[in-house]
Amino acid sequence: MSNINKKRKTFYNLVGALIILGTLITAYNFIDLDQVIESEPVTPEEMITSESLKYGFDEQLYTVEDHVLFPNQFLADILMGYDIPLPKIFELENKAKDVFSVRNIRAGKKYAIVRSDSCSAAEYFVYEPDPFRYVVYDLRDSVDVQIVEREVTTSVETTAGIVQSSLWLSMKEQGLSPMLIEKMEDALAWSIDFYHIQDGDRYKLMFERKYIEGDPVGIGRLLGAYYKNSDNEYYAVYFENDEYSGFYDLEGRPTKKGFLKSPVKASRISSSFNMNRLHPILKRRKPHLGTDYAAPYGTPILAVGNGVVTKAGYTKGNGKYVKIKHDKTYSTQYLHMQRFAAGIKPGVHVKQGQVIGHVGSTGLATGPHVCFRFWKNGRQVNHLKENFPPPEPMPKEQLPEFFETRDHIIEQLDHVHFKDESQISENQPETTVIKLRS
Ligand SMILES: [Zn+2]
Incomplete structure (x- = not known):
């Protein structure tokens, strides 16, 4: 219960933050993300994730060489090439076992060699298993291994599009991930037959995108969706309560129909x-x-x-x-x-x-x-x-809270504008974009 409330509070904070973000987005067609995320003085602990540092190393003081591991390339071979003696490599392999075993190092992943100058022996070996973390193997006097988790920031973003030839194509042209397309289909699947959508259908989405050091690393939750076809317009609003976390229509009914609990009555x-x-x-x-x-x-x-x-x-x-x-x-x-x-x-x-x-x-x-x-x-x-939507609308006493969320989301979606259809056909990006650094 308290957990749900906490989650809900976080959600509201997010909705608040996105209003500020939304205002920024409306004000500028393209915004560099650096301008959106306010920079504040950093403490030494935070330094490690600061963008001026690479894997926590100040590049003014260290040479950081980036590489990608080749197939059949062994750690020992790499390190010996940087003047690390074999006994030290064995010591490293042994110490790394409980933190991040060198046996888990894979071809195709990034690694870096860090040293004071480009002539000296390697002082650190850094391995990046995924964008969310990296492992620092300290090769100096006492060998040491540490995993550093990177800070993930979430921003709420909006997008709008007009379907031309296919929904997937339209969304792909906007650089939207297949995961987001699936989430929209999931939110509206019971109202819209996505196998028979038509040219000229319009959609707007509000969703979370996750960033590490300014680079997009994935999609979070879809918070709101709008879809308009020749028959009607549809909304889906994401809301969490004790029974169900999912999408609701404007009146607070789950957008998906639940299932009967059993296929036989009185059994x-x-x-x-x-x-x-x-x-x-x-x-x-x-x-x-x-x-x-x-x-x-x-x-x-x-x-x-x-x-x-x-x-x-x-x-x-x-x-x-x-x-x-x-x-x-x-x-x-x-x-x-x-x-x-x-x-x-x-x-x-x-x-x-x-x-x-x-x-x-x-x-x-x-x-x-x-x-x-x-x-x-x-x-x-x-x-x-399974977490199925309840067949009944949500309890009346939860509606005021739901309406508050709903109105925030609709307001944001209303702020997203479509481009002229003539412009859309020229394959241009959608109206509201946060400019991403690649
Ligand atoms: Zn059976």
Whole structure:
């Protein structure tokens, strides 16, 4: 609870910060990031992440040589080339074991040699496993190894675009990462059919981008999305509460529809999702990747969400079964049916709560039940443990807080403007850009 509140407070601070940022963005078409992030006097501890230093070394005092590790290039070979004797290299390998073993050094990664002048022996070897941290191997008298985590800063940014030929192309032309495209599709998937979008559709996004020393290293959360097609306009607002962290529409209803908790009414769970179950018929340990709901023969089985039937067939194990694809991420499967409901076959659209079949014991089953299987990105998961949006709108008492967040986000999105369509076709970047140094 307190954790959620803390998170929410951070979120509000962020929303506050972005208003300042948003004002800056509106004021200038292009802003150098250095102007946005205010520089303050640094303490010695902070010096290590300061931009004037390289891996914490003042380049006025040290020579820092950058390299990329080749395949089959060994640390010992590198260091011997810089006058480090073999016994010292062994000592280093030994001391590094518990901090960052030299065995984890990989080809293709960056490393640096640091020394007082370009003639002396190496004093430090620096290895960079990823943009978030680097390892300093101190090669002076007493060998020492340290991992330095780099400071990640997050800025809130906005973008807008008009779809031409394809959404992916339009967003890629703006240098937007595929991850951001996926997040937008995810936020609006239940309102918009992204397989059938049209030229001239418009979108605006508000999102977090992460930086290390001024360089973009990744996308954080999508905070707000706007999409307008010929039918309508849609908004998705990111909000966190105790039940669910995700996207809501302007009235505070989750943008995604949740799933029914179980596919049979008035049933009981006769066997839970269990990675280590003794199979009742096969009499051996076999993971049970579903949840069994026991119910009398003939009880209606309901689709837990809207979707398209991908399978309605028979196998020896499953008996008569149906599989439904709900969206890009989720599918569900219903086994051991006595019979399918009329019209249930592959390609048919079904609605949440629609009867798709009747409880039976076909296939490997000891008695009448539905073995319900939940697929997420092609893997079976325990649906009772997933973070699904609640089927109901959020509680009324949370609405004022939600509306506050919503209004901040909409205000920001409203400030983002589209370029003329004639200009867009010339393949220019979008209206609001924070100029990034490459
Ligand atoms: Zn089962």
